[in-house]
Amino acid sequence: MKVGFIGLGNVGGKLSGSLLRNxxxxxxxxxxxxxxxxxxxxxAKVAENAAALMxxxxxxxxxxxxxxxxxxxxKEMLPEVKxxxxxxxxxxxxxxxxxxxxxxxIAAGGAAVDCPVSGGCHRADTGNISIFAxxxxxxxxxxxxxxxxxxxxxxxxxxxxxxxxxxxxxNYLATVHLAANAEALVTAKAAGMDxxxxxxxxxxxxxxxxxxxxxxxxxxxxxxxxxxxxxxVKKDVGLFxxxxxxxxxxxxxxxxxCQIFEDGIARYGDRELSPNIIRRLEDAxxxxxxxxxxxxxxxxDEPEEPGYEVIPQSxxxxxxxx
Numbered sequence: 001m002k003v004g005f006i007g008l009g010n011v012g013g014k015l016s017g018s019l020l021r022n023x024x025x026x027x028x029x030x031x032x033x034x035x036x037x038x039x040x041x042x043x044a045k046v047a048e049n050a051a052a053l054m055x056x057x058x059x060x061x062x063x064x065x066x067x068x069x070x071x072x073x074x075k076e077m078l079p080e081v082k083x084x085x086x087x088x089x090x091x092x093x094x095x096x097x098x099x100x101x102x103x104x105x106i107a108a109g110g111a112a113v114d115c116p117v118s119g120g121c122h123r124a125d126t127g128n129i130s131i132f133a134x135x136x137x138x139x140x141x142x143x144x145x146x147x148x149x150x151x152x153x154x155x156x157x158x159x160x161x162x163x164x165x166x167x168x169x170x171n172y173l174a175t176v177h178l179a180a181n182a183e184a185l186v187t188a189k190a191a192g193m194d195x196x197x198x199x200x201x202x203x204x205x206x207x208x209x210x211x212x213x214x215x216x217x218x219x220x221x222x223x224x225x226x227x228x229x230x231x232x233v234k235k236d237v238g239l240f241x242x243x244x245x246x247x248x249x250x251x252x253x254x255x256x257x258c259q260i261f262e263d264g265i266a267r268y269g270d271r272e273l274s275p276n277i278i279r280r281l282e283d284a285x286x287x288x289x290x291x292x293x294x295x296x297x298x299x300x301d302e303p304e305e306p307g308y309e310v311i312p313q314s315x316x317x318x319x320x321x322x
Contacts, residue, residue, distance in 0.1 A: 128300055
């Protein structure tokens, strides 16, 4: 299978690296020439434009920063979509937009999948990240071997758009945990607790979360570098809030999280690293939330392993009974 990849940023560059590391015939495209040069150094070819990429490849992956960027790329690619072509949207995007663009691809004779990743940039780098995939089952079976070269745990979430909804949901939860971790760590410091001890107490308890064992570490180190910025958090939590509003769910925590990050952006800039949301509380209290022994960035120390499909519990139980 010849694969095209558009968008070589923090996540896309790592996912495309996994494809190249696993011997996939890959052609890339990005606005940043330097990023394309890095991919070429790993064995990739370079496309002239998005239309050529769709014309010459069996499958094209997009991993872009916004729904508007995906729309612009799709306008270029759509005339080249025909039967047998597959579009895989790996951007974090709005569910309705993933469905709209995917329907255009399907109407042109191709197949469409929204398949965002979750688990942190450090796991995208090693091929151990999780991938959600929204599409019909036949398309999922067709692209599963490709997805398992980029990710460890692959979940078929249902029809087109379902994966994007779940990605936004999980990013929202991670953001809630980040904000709560910031409050917990600052309060622990204010109460005179040793922050190394506080970190371990949270880690081994019911208070633990993915955000804690990743973002709390770079917070305590002081680098605050998780390769994610406040503007991207604002986009993600805004997408989640929009889904809730479209479905008539009167959320209470989500609007507050949106306000917290809007305030963080107003104070520190939209490209500020997202864990630095804790600075709002550091500034308010005069406390410095730092502790020795924590890394400046997260690395995945698990060995790369072949990916596999994750079966939801109810379906696994049904299959076992049969």
